[in-house]
Amino acid sequence: MRAITGIWRWRHNPLRRRSDLAEAWVALVALVLIVVAAPAVGVVAGTLSRDALYRSVQEQQSRRHEITATVVKKVAQPPLDPDPETSTARDAHSRVLATWTAPDGSAHRDRVVTALKTPHAGDTFPLWTDDRGNVVGRPLDRATATTHAVLAGFGAALAVTGLVEGTRRLVVWRMVRRRYARWDRAWDIAGPDWGRTGTGS
Incomplete structure (x- = not known):
């Protein structure tokens, strides 16, 4: 929601810079990926893991x-090991x-x-x-296999979320660095004359 309100706020604002709008769009894309792609990847990973584990359950139960x-x-x-941490x-x-x-x-x-x-x-x-x-x-039972599959799906969704958020932060960091570099160049041009405009010097 913050990304959406950010885009709306910067849409017709006279103080809006292109980088502000770009940051808002990056945040919106990241939000959509986290809300849509991460759960989808989690479901796919969980389903594939469940199918593989169920095949393993059937194989183990037939051979054990x-x-x-x-x-x-x-x-x-x-x-006996006296240390309860290693026993x-x-x-x-x-x-x-x-x-x-x-x-x-x-x-x-x-x-x-x-x-x-x-x-x-x-x-x-x-x-x-x-x-x-x-x-x-x-042999592995179906309940344990289901638990492992759910954990695999949850882990995959978390991994995608972390990847998307990390990518968003990296992109925003690079955009901020570019903005600061532009400010430094502008200050190098205007800095020597700062405060002397119109003084006749």
């Missing part, structure tokens, strides 16, 4: 399987030697991390594996 593993024995934990969530989990059967029917035995607080031999816990029984992370 939740199976039941059985604890053989608890494995000695590495020492990780893994410090709260238990390491165990476990066995499981892969979706392809092969038997596996390995050390894994479990959320069981006090694991004992024979305890069972869920474990995510690929088709061959290799331990993998939990």
Whole structure:
């Protein structure tokens, strides 16, 4: 709105310079781009991210399987990190030697991390594996994918807004520099005679 009122104010003002009108037009163009282009870019980026993430969700859910593993024995934990700023969530989990059967029917035995607080031999816990029984992370779900897509769209819109505003400031700064340069040249011409007009000197 400020850009629009600026253009209207300078439209028929006798004190208006060309640079004043140009600055107002630059501000108006920047405002239109921020209001129209930034949300459009955000929507496009969010949609593309969502589609890619949904494909990843489908692929992961088709290739990752939740199976039941059985604890053989608890494995000695590495020492806990005493610094709460650098300790990780893994410090709260238990390491165990476990066995499981892969979706392809092969038997596996390995050390894994479990959320069981006090694991004992024979305890069972869920474990995510690929088709061959290799331990993998939990597959991405659609809710998380949607959240990431929204954040990607929001970030893209913010990036466009910052780019447009930065460009506007740069253009206005250059226009002001040119104006000051013209003033300096005019002062160099008029300065030596300033105040002596009509004195007969």
